[in-house]
Amino acid sequence: MGNQAHRGWRRLRNAAGYSWAGLQAAWRHEEAFRQEGLLCAMLVPVALWFGGDAVERVLLIGSLLLVVIVELLNSSIEAAIDRIGPERHELSGRAKDIGSAAVFVALINVAVVWLLLLWP
Numbered sequence: 001m002g003n004q005a006h007r008g009w010r011r012l013r014n015a016a017g018y019s020w021a022g023l024q025a026a027w028r029h030e031e032a033f034r035q036e037g038l039l040c041a042m043l044v045p046v047a048l049w050f051g052g053d054a055v056e057r058v059l060l061i062g063s064l065l066l067v068v069i070v071e072l073l074n075s076s077i078e079a080a081i082d083r084i085g086p087e088r089h090e091l092s093g094r095a096k097d098i099g100s101a102a103v104f105v106a107l108i109n110v111a112v113v114w115l116l117l118l119w120p
Contacts, residue, residue: 013069022072030075033068041063056117063106070106073094074099 006014044061050112051057077099081092 026072026075030071033071033075036067036071040068050118052117059113060117063110067103067110068107070102074103 028035043064047057047064051060066120078096081095084092
């Protein structure tokens, strides 16, 4: 019975619960996540309004969601490194900087996609 407890719908329900808890933790503890989440919430209606066809709307919204996804990954990397210890280490700093760079590249992607699709 032990194996059955984590299969099928129950496993899916548990995974959804963990995901929801992760979103709540990110919202509560990560200012950058809140800022990017609010930016996404403001720009999704704009994308739906100004996106010409379904493909354009998907690209506009997808670029925004990519920022949120990358920020979640970056925040998880930072939390794991902070859990290891407060002392400074070159590799810890590098990992945090690379995670931050990934968010920056995702934001550049938003700018490029939006400019290419919405600039007349």
